[in-house]
Amino acid sequence: MxxxxxxxxxxxxxxxxxxxxxxxxxxxxxVSYVALSPLEPFDPRALDRPCDVALLWQMDFLAPHFLARxxxxxxxxxxxxxxxxxxxxxxxxxxxxxxNFSYALHNAxxxxxxxxxxxxxxxxxSMLPICGDFSTLRAFLWVRRPEEAIDCALVERLLGxxxxxxxxxxxxxxxxxxxxxxxxxxxxxxxxxxxWFPDRGDLDRILSDCNVYIAPRSAEGIGMGFLxxxxxxxxxxxxxxxxxxxxxxxxxxxxxxxxxxxxRFAAERFEAIGRKAxxxxxxxxRHWLEQQDAVLRFIDAxxxxxxxxxxxxxxxxxxxxxxxxxxxxxxxxxxLADNYLALGLLGERRRHARRDGVAxxxxxxxxxxxxxxxxxxAPRAA
Amino acid sequence: MTGRLFVLDPVCALPYGHxxxxxxYFQTYFEGWERFDEVAxxxxxxxxxxxxxxxxxxxxxxxxxxxxxxxxxPHSEQVARLGHVEYGQWLDQACVADARxxxxxxxxxxxxxxxxxxxxxYGALGLLVHLADLPAEEWPRVHLRFVGALEGGSRHYxxxxxxxxxxxRRRLGTGRLFISAETPVYASFLSExxxxxxxVTPYPLMSGExxxxxxxxxxxxxxxxxxxxxxxxxxIAEIIGRFxxxxxxxxxxxxxxxxYAQDLRPQDAAAHLRHxxxxxxxxxxxxLPDSLPTAEMRRHAARAHVFVLPYAADVYALRGSAVxxxxxxxxxxxxxxxxxxxxxxxxxxxxxxxxxxxxxxxASLMACARTPAAALRLRAxxxxxxxxxxxxxxxxxxxx
Numbered sequence: 193m194x195x196x197x198x199x200x201x202x203x204x205x206x207x208x209x210x211x212x213x214x215x216x217x218x219x220x221x222x223v224s225y226v227a228l229s230p231l232e233p234f235d236p237r238a239l240d241r242p243c244d245v246a247l248l249w250q251m252d253f254l255a256p257h258f259l260a261r262x263x264x265x266x267x268x269x270x271x272x273x274x275x276x277x278x279x280x281x282x283x284x285x286x287x288x289x290x291x292n293f294s295y296a297l298h299n300a301x302x303x304x305x306x307x308x309x310x311x312x313x314x315x316x317x318s319m320l321p322i323c324g325d326f327s328t329l330r331a332f333l334w335v336r337r338p339e340e341a342i343d344c345a346l347v348e349r350l351l352g353x354x355x356x357x358x359x360x361x362x363x364x365x366x367x368x369x370x371x372x373x374x375x376x377x378x379x380x381x382x383x384x385x386x387x388w389f390p391d392r393g394d395l396d397r398i399l400s401d402c403n404v405y406i407a408p409r410s411a412e413g414i415g416m417g418f419l420x421x422x423x424x425x426x427x428x429x430x431x432x433x434x435x436x437x438x439x440x441x442x443x444x445x446x447x448x449x450x451x452x453x454x455x456r457f458a459a460e461r462f463e464a465i466g467r468k469a470x471x472x473x474x475x476x477x478r479h480w481l482e483q484q485d486a487v488l489r490f491i492d493a494x495x496x497x498x499x500x501x502x503x504x505x506x507x508x509x510x511x512x513x514x515x516x517x518x519x520x521x522x523x524x525x526x527x528l529a530d531n532y533l534a535l536g537l538l539g540e541r542r543r544h545a546r547r548d549g550v551a552x553x554x555x556x557x558x559x560x561x562x563x564x565x566x567x568x569x570a571p572r573a574a
Numbered sequence: 575m576t577g578r579l580f581v582l583d584p585v586c587a588l589p590y591g592h593x594x595x596x597x598x599y600f601q602t603y604f605e606g607w608e609r610f611d612e613v614a615x616x617x618x619x620x621x622x623x624x625x626x627x628x629x630x631x632x633x634x635x636x637x638x639x640x641x642x643x644x645x646x647x648p649h650s651e652q653v654a655r656l657g658h659v660e661y662g663q664w665l666d667q668a669c670v671a672d673a674r675x676x677x678x679x680x681x682x683x684x685x686x687x688x689x690x691x692x693x694x695x696y697g698a699l700g701l702l703v704h705l706a707d708l709p710a711e712e713w714p715r716v717h718l719r720f721v722g723a724l725e726g727g728s729r730h731y732x733x734x735x736x737x738x739x740x741x742x743r744r745r746l747g748t749g750r751l752f753i754s755a756e757t758p759v760y761a762s763f764l765s766e767x768x769x770x771x772x773x774v775t776p777y778p779l780m781s782g783e784x785x786x787x788x789x790x791x792x793x794x795x796x797x798x799x800x801x802x803x804x805x806x807x808x809x810i811a812e813i814i815g816r817f818x819x820x821x822x823x824x825x826x827x828x829x830x831x832x833x834y835a836q837d838l839r840p841q842d843a844a845a846h847l848r849h850x851x852x853x854x855x856x857x858x859x860x861x862l863p864d865s866l867p868t869a870e871m872r873r874h875a876a877r878a879h880v881f882v883l884p885y886a887a888d889v890y891a892l893r894g895s896a897v898x899x900x901x902x903x904x905x906x907x908x909x910x911x912x913x914x915x916x917x918x919x920x921x922x923x924x925x926x927x928x929x930x931x932x933x934x935x936x937a938s939l940m941a942c943a944r945t946p947a948a949a950l951r952l953r954a955x956x957x958x959x960x961x962x963x964x965x966x967x968x969x970x971x972x973x974x
Binding site for chain 2: 296299434440471472474479
């Protein structure tokens, strides 16, 4: 068996959203696991484990570390973490291959010239009870991101007195974030609250009593919470961004909103929408099980990028990239642009001789630049 | 045995798509006639080393980089830097040089036949210019099959197809040139343009029928072929969205619906991400990669109860559909756009239904869903049988 190093974001130690994939990989590879915080100073020695392939779960910015060492690298980026990254980020990772759970990211990666497989995960619906009773509407919201205004006030704006009850599970992802808007005393529905469950079963019991699920974040990487809600036959109301709008067809098997703008809507056909949500997961789960072998083969086929030894140049570049990434979007974008030549070494430059039929003044064509806007001035050396 | 037959396609430069499959089809088909001393394939020199094309000769330059760029970087640096006019001149010279190379390398004689399954502008131009240097009695028999793809494939002439037809008209009197078209309507067009009868030669059936899906399989609709705007990709959401509603209204959720469609290329998808995301969100909808190996295509085709081809009628006004040929071969009904070049074939062989609006597509799909599987299968088998007989007769007559 090939040895696979699974490099994870330490936040998943809480959410466990990586586990299904880890179990899948263990059927084909000898897996070793390491979780890092993207906020802590990066020590390359933490990744110094022998492996035949490195798989980065959401930690895409670490890919150059492995590519520079000529290690086959597979990246599973998440839309909620990587959607806003500049195109040059994907160019730097072009010699990795990607398993994308978001179609939007899958397309961005393909445009940058990397190999990508679009995978669509669904949980096992047979493990989850169906909420069949729509005589009243009973909503559930885990207030994970009060700073995104996904809170009781939003629910009241959307559904108002059509709702019989709302359960708020008030455990934000970032406890230092400002508290969300508190429920009004005269809210038109009954509000219950929780801040902690001794065990998962308590949460399941509350969810089983509900039939409307408010997706707690504006975007997702995969979206275990709302997918499980769909599997339960609940009506998921979610912000209109991936991956919500890649699993939910609006008003067919869920409802997409603009969390800032959408006003009150009539709660029509909720029972039918809930049934379609459950059906979507049943059919999707079937397809996911068929797709698993293709995913494993795709990962297994990852090859060394073929990068020649650079005397430490690329390793230093990879280290610098991580540091720039951790300093934030502007610093990261500037770093990528300033180190364009190194990106060209890391990301295979494909030559399309004549994509537009016109050679430019430099002798290359737009296709030679992989579609990227070329800096007008010569790039500074790394 | 009566000489050799060469299957030539300068456009065959990619390891996927219909050009490669077509060449293999025709090679196998003509070998089955047991009439020729040899049946050989000659493709573009930039076709990679695919196992399935191992025996192909690779000769032609790729003439369409400014129309259909191929990623394998076929051009020398010199060609890549030519201006528009110089590049056009290079193409004119290259296609003639390639035609001469075909004759030189293979020692083509009057006993041989050259068959172009998808006649392209520069392939035909080079050939006709070279033939003009030879006495007619030394010409091989040349069979140009028009499919409505690259006959006009040039940005260096104002009306390239008209030029090609003019050159053909001047040479048809030799009795060594034979023209066919993939569809009846295109054959009629060419016949009027060339003032000669033109045969209709769709693809011969080379695939066997596929087993029908089991009774416990979801009712499956397949939108096959590389998804492009002109193949109706952006119409799928409305058709399937409406079909789903009626389908589940009629059948409930005990008999689920499944839909397969191939993705757009990334550069085409970029402007439609939300649309595609919504398509992916429909229950039972599965987006397949834009490029699929043949075995994968067959696997999905085998699961389908019906193929849907919502092609743009204006783009496909004269053109045939290789996907229609596959549907016929596999034994599957089609629901397709009326007004396309292949609509006549669907109508004549009763291979399915023709539609113009989303409502008509939905009605046709509902009719398929309501028809017992055995009846769908029998009707498809009947269409297949009639098509196979006519197609075989057409080729035997055209390549006497």
